[in-house]
Amino acid sequence: MELLFLGTGAGVPAKIRNVTSLALKLLDERKAVWLFDCGEATQHQILSTNLKPRKIEKIFITHLHGDHIFGLPGFLGSRSFQGGTSLLTIYGPKGIKEFIDVSLKISDTHLQYPLEIIEIDEGTVFQDKQFTVEALPLDHALPSIGYRIIESDKPGTLQADRLAEMGIKPGPHFKHLKEGKSITLEDGSVIHGADFLGPHQKGRIVAILGDTRPCDNAVELARDADLLVHEATFSADSAEMAHNYFHSTTAQAADIAMRANVRSLVLTHISSRYGKDDWASMREEARSIFANSDIAFDFMEIDIPYSNRETGE
Amino acid sequence: MELLFLGTGAGVPAKIRNVTSLALKLLDERKAVWLFDCGEATQHQILSTNLKPRKIEKIFITHLHGDHIFGLPGFLGSRSFQGGTSLLTIYGPKGIKEFIDVSLKISDTHLQYPLEIIEIDEGTVFQDKQFTVEALPLDHALPSIGYRIIESDKPGTLQADRLAEMGIKPGPHFKHLKEGKSITLEDGSVIHGADFLGPHQKGRIVAILGDTRPCDNAVELARDADLLVHEATFSADSAEMAHNYFHSTTAQAADIAMRANVRSLVLTHISSRYGKDDWASMREEARSIFANSDIAFDFMEIDIPYSNRETGE
Ligand SMILES: [Zn+2]
Ligand SMILES: [Zn+2]
Numbered sequence: 001m002e003l004l005f006l007g008t009g010a011g012v013p014a015k016i017r018n019v020t021s022l023a024l025k026l027l028d029e030r031k032a033v034w035l036f037d038c039g040e041a042t043q044h045q046i047l048s049t050n051l052k053p054r055k056i057e058k059i060f061i062t063h064l065h066g067d068h069i070f071g072l073p074g075f076l077g078s079r080s081f082q083g084g085t086s087l088l089t090i091y092g093p094k095g096i097k098e099f100i101d102v103s104l105k106i107s108d109t110h111l112q113y114p115l116e117i118i119e120i121d122e123g124t125v126f127q128d129k130q131f132t133v134e135a136l137p138l139d140h141a142l143p144s145i146g147y148r149i150i151e152s153d154k155p156g157t158l159q160a161d162r163l164a165e166m167g168i169k170p171g172p173h174f175k176h177l178k179e180g181k182s183i184t185l186e187d188g189s190v191i192h193g194a195d196f197l198g199p200h201q202k203g204r205i206v207a208i209l210g211d212t213r214p215c216d217n218a219v220e221l222a223r224d225a226d227l228l229v230h231e232a233t234f235s236a237d238s239a240e241m242a243h244n245y246f247h248s249t250t251a252q253a254a255d256i257a258m259r260a261n262v263r264s265l266v267l268t269h270i271s272s273r274y275g276k277d278d279w280a281s282m283r284e285e286a287r288s289i290f291a292n293s294d295i296a297f298d299f300m301e302i303d304i305p306y307s308n309r310e311t312g313e
Numbered sequence: 314m315e316l317l318f319l320g321t322g323a324g325v326p327a328k329i330r331n332v333t334s335l336a337l338k339l340l341d342e343r344k345a346v347w348l349f350d351c352g353e354a355t356q357h358q359i360l361s362t363n364l365k366p367r368k369i370e371k372i373f374i375t376h377l378h379g380d381h382i383f384g385l386p387g388f389l390g391s392r393s394f395q396g397g398t399s400l401l402t403i404y405g406p407k408g409i410k411e412f413i414d415v416s417l418k419i420s421d422t423h424l425q426y427p428l429e430i431i432e433i434d435e436g437t438v439f440q441d442k443q444f445t446v447e448a449l450p451l452d453h454a455l456p457s458i459g460y461r462i463i464e465s466d467k468p469g470t471l472q473a474d475r476l477a478e479m480g481i482k483p484g485p486h487f488k489h490l491k492e493g494k495s496i497t498l499e500d501g502s503v504i505h506g507a508d509f510l511g512p513h514q515k516g517r518i519v520a521i522l523g524d525t526r527p528c529d530n531a532v533e534l535a536r537d538a539d540l541l542v543h544e545a546t547f548s549a550d551s552a553e554m555a556h557n558y559f560h561s562t563t564a565q566a567a568d569i570a571m572r573a574n575v576r577s578l579v580l581t582h583i584s585s586r587y588g589k590d591d592w593a594s595m596r597e598e599a600r601s602i603f604a605n606s607d608i609a610f611d612f613m614e615i616d617i618p619y620s621n622r623e624t625g626e
Contacts, residue, residue: 011394012356012390012391012394012395013356013357013360013387013391014360015360015361018357019387040353040354040356040357040383040384040387041353041354041357043325043326043353044326044331044353044354044357047326047327047328048328064419064420064421065420065421066386066387066390066416066420066422067387069419069420070353070383070386070387070416070420071353073353073379073383074326074332074353074379074380074383077325077379078325078326081324081325082325095419096419098415098419099415099416099419099420102411102412102415102416103379103383103412103415103416106377106382106408106409106411106412107377107378107379107382107383107412108377108378108454108455109379141421142421
């Protein structure tokens with residue numbers, strides 16, 4: 001599980017930061033990539049990475065501002081042109097379907113794969129054995145969604161070697177033991193599954209939020225997460241401007257990370273008013289409040305390792 | 314009058330050729346720039362030029378395929394964000410208004426300048442003292458327009474020095490003479506304006522065509538033009554494929570240029586199947602039919618000088 005930032009700017013593209021998009025790479029986990037937002041020229045950014053558009057199975061849109069969605073129609077067409085045939089599902093606020101439908105209709109774009117568009121507001125928007133994605137509304141000029149991506153815990157593996165030493169062989173018993181249940185052998189002795197299971201691997205949690213002022217739902221979405229991606233459109237001294245434009249400062253994002261007890265914070269959606277020389281100080285503004293903070297740049301890729309908080313139930 | 318190619322590729326963006334857009338720079342003529350087509354990331358390309366979005370007063374769309382229009386919503390928003398306040402007029406086939414209106418509505422984009430969208434099919438789509446723009450349909454998979462931009466002729470300047478030598482001073486007479494009329498002096502002698510006018514400066518003609526198979530309307534639009542911009546999606550040996558996809562080859566574009574008696578031809582909309590090593594041979598395919606041919610590349614800028622065909626009426 002890695003996060004690849006495709007665009008880390010705000011509002012309008014700049015040479016050094018494109019408008020917003022990031023890819024959650026789940027290649028090891030499910031041979032797939034999930035995209036979060038798709039600003040204009042996201043497909044151009046992808047050309048400079050090893051991402052394959054056909055591997056992108058889901059796109060989560062946080063909100064409908066142009067810098068988060070105007071790359072969608074072109075990306076959808078190119079995914080088809082480049083041989084994508086598998087289902088693509090798009091999640092986003094009400095209105096995303098009309099935008100996509102009209103764009104594809106007017107441009108006479110015929111996709112060679114099934115496209116599913118699911119308009120959401122809050123709640124569990126996706127769930128399978130591996131992952132759950134939950135959504136809550138944030139505080140922005142128009143409906144903006146924060147996503148919490150929860151990887152399912154992996155149960156510990158059964159220690160078959162130890163059981164074999166005790167004369168217990170693979171068979172129906174194993175299923176019960178794997179589930180942590182107890183079994184009674186023919187000699188009347190009782191074996192507890194929990195005693196023969198390796199440690200649980202706690203799943204990872206990533207929170208990826210749309211544009212927002214600091215708000216309680218941001219804390220809730222990020223609670224105990226391994227990684228929080230939070231916007232920081234402005235530097236710490238511009239809290240009033242951030243408020244007026246429905247955005248956050250570096251310091252506010254760090255405060256959310258601290259309150260949510262996350263493991264790490266990455267700031268993105270940096271206004272183009274800030275240049276290279278400002279980024280280090282913006283990072284420090286966050287670090288002075290929450291130490292494990294970083295500031296994203298286009299094409300930054302970070303690994304999201306398992307935490308050491310393993311639970312040996 | 315210069316032509317700046319912002320995107321010269323076809324269908325999908327490639328690292329080296331973006332999707333279609335070109336800028337007709339009329340800074341000397343009217344302190345303005347006209348854009349022809351606006352594929353995705355046209356505003357990104359503009360960032361690498363000295364073009365000012367607020368100077369773009371008109372956008373002519375040739376057809377509604379995504380690679381020609383998906384950059385529009387983002388460009389419109391950024392032109393506003395960057396301080397554009399003057400009227401912008403967009404011309405294009407039926408459907409362009411719905412695409413723009415829905416994109417701006419869904420993304421809650423409020424422009425700080427008046428936007429006029431004129432849906433056209435053929436005929437004179439714009440005319441003022443300086444320029445006339447005519448449109449004709451081409452032969453593509455969906456309605457595609459070719460544009461003929463005609464600069465008005467500049468009348469010759471009145472040779473006031475020569476008239477002064479003859480004792481004729483500035484006054485009401487001058488107006489008549491400037492218009493090429495004759496006047497009768499008090500002594501009964503007749504002065505013909507035509508004898509005292511410098512040479513007319515014939516206006517320039519540029520033909521910029523949308524995607525098309527070779528067709529008669531392309532010849533008509535390009536007749537005697539100073540410059541023809543014609544698509545050449547495929548090389549000369551792929552005429553059948555070009556036909557099936559409603560496109561042209563290098564050789565077909567050169568044939569149109571020859572039949573239309575243009576001064577120069579620039580090929581654009583080059584398929585990404587062709588790489589750097591192919592372009593010289595593609596140019597030669599055109600030159601073997603029409604000598605004054607060139608192949609466009611992103612950021613190529615060409616001057617369009619007045620021809621020497623001055624008419625000394
Ligand atoms: Zn926003
Ligand atoms: Zn086309």
